[in-house]
Amino acid sequence: MTKINNVVIIGAGPAGCVCGYLLEKAGVNCVIVDYATFPREKICGGGLTPKAYELLKELMPDLRYEFQGVKHFRLMMDGKTLCEVDIAKELRMVRRKDFDNELLKQYLAVGGKLVKDAFSCFEKQKDGTVLVKLKSGEQMVCDYLVGADGANSQVRKQLTGRRPKNTLWMEQYVEKGVNEFIFEFSNQYKKGYYFSFPSVNRDVVGMGGFYSSADEIRSQLSMNTIRGKAAANGFVLKGAYISVDTVESGKNHVILIGDAGGFANKLTYEGLYYAIATGRNAYKAILEGKEFAITNREIYRKKKKEVYITRLFYSRFGLWLVRMGAHSPKLIKKAFEMNY
Numbered sequence: 001m002t003k004i005n006n007v008v009i010i011g012a013g014p015a016g017c018v019c020g021y022l023l024e025k026a027g028v029n030c031v032i033v034d035y036a037t038f039p040r041e042k043i044c045g046g047g048l049t050p051k052a053y054e055l056l057k058e059l060m061p062d063l064r065y066e067f068q069g070v071k072h073f074r075l076m077m078d079g080k081t082l083c084e085v086d087i088a089k090e091l092r093m094v095r096r097k098d099f100d101n102e103l104l105k106q107y108l109a110v111g112g113k114l115v116k117d118a119f120s121c122f123e124k125q126k127d128g129t130v131l132v133k134l135k136s137g138e139q140m141v142c143d144y145l146v147g148a149d150g151a152n153s154q155v156r157k158q159l160t161g162r163r164p165k166n167t168l169w170m171e172q173y174v175e176k177g178v179n180e181f182i183f184e185f186s187n188q189y190k191k192g193y194y195f196s197f198p199s200v201n202r203d204v205v206g207m208g209g210f211y212s213s214a215d216e217i218r219s220q221l222s223m224n225t226i227r228g229k230a231a232a233n234g235f236v237l238k239g240a241y242i243s244v245d246t247v248e249s250g251k252n253h254v255i256l257i258g259d260a261g262g263f264a265n266k267l268t269y270e271g272l273y274y275a276i277a278t279g280r281n282a283y284k285a286i287l288e289g290k291e292f293a294i295t296n297r298e299i300y301r302k303k304k305k306e307v308y309i310t311r312l313f314y315s316r317f318g319l320w321l322v323r324m325g326a327h328s329p330k331l332i333k334k335a336f337e338m339n340y
């Protein structure tokens, strides 16, 4: 039997849960489909910037989650410290398994439905509705389909018919060290960086960018001595993609949000803020009957700007500028705080 819902969301990550929570709260009937059993793991540094947790507080005032606050950061280049900075507002480091589960609980608490299944395909119907087919054979009809199914989005694949420009990231947990986060850049890295983030009960180290294989990153990481040879301590190195190839969607009542829409920051690869913000913008589009291109205008504008800034930053000239700029930690602090 075909089930009828106002909105079907594929993916119960932060983008899907924020969108579903806001819609349900506003009285719009919603179902989220996810193939994972929650609480589920998600490979992620788990860094929430102030703009991310402040927006989340505004949207989900009852949400509570465990985090480690960090204010100290170290900027490194080619293995050497360029400067150390204390930022005004803390970054909150969360464990995604627990954090995402809390977001899902918020959605369920306002009456949202969750179906454990995998997205198969969708069909636009003559009456304007969307028929969604799931792997189990179940079918759903909805007014809007929201693709919040992450960097390897199948909704996006069907909508655009092309593979996104994904960046590959690898990370592993390590024992707790100093309560600081580290970013290391180098001309040797492929438009990405090495990171070390403290987190709840453990730290996470990794790197990523435009690498073609996990072996390439593994070999880069094995030479990196910032946190010692982390791979030796028994924790497993795991990888996942981040898509920075932004897609325009929404015209035919199929909206892509979060990583599915390629909304992560092209320079810093921060994705959580963009998942939350585009989730909110999809909710607005659906509730107000506006095009997503309009409610999400601000984010699209940011994405266009990021293309140029990223090109400059990850050039030899850009990294030289960072090296020079680091003589003034105040300048680095300002530049960092401008974006967080």
Ligand SMILES: Cc1cc2nc3c(=O)[nH]c(=O)nc-3n(C[C@H](O)[C@H](O)[C@H](O)COP(=O)(O)OP(=O)(O)OC[C@H]3O[C@@H](n4cnc5c(N)ncnc54)[C@H](O)[C@@H]3O)c2cc1C
Pocket (backbone or CB within 6 Å): 010, 011, 012, 013, 014, 015, 016, 033, 034, 035, 036, 042, 043, 044, 045, 046, 047, 048, 117, 118, 119, 120, 148, 149, 150, 151, 152, 153, 154, 169, 170, 171, 206, 239, 240, 241, 242, 257, 258, 259, 260, 264, 269, 270, 271, 272, 273, 275
């Ligand atoms: C190594 C690494 C480190 C990162 N560190 C940070 C960081 O510190 N800070 C930050 O802001 N961002 C970080 N990111 C990016 C961040 O993880 C993502 O931007 C964020 O998870 C996007 O949220 P989302 O809801 O769009 O997608 P996801 O969190 O990926 O959720 C997608 C959901 O869809 C489900 N799904 C997928 N396909 C299907 C299907 N076919 N059918 C049904 N369900 C499906 C999945 O099970 C999943 O639950 C990092 C990413 C990586 C890879």
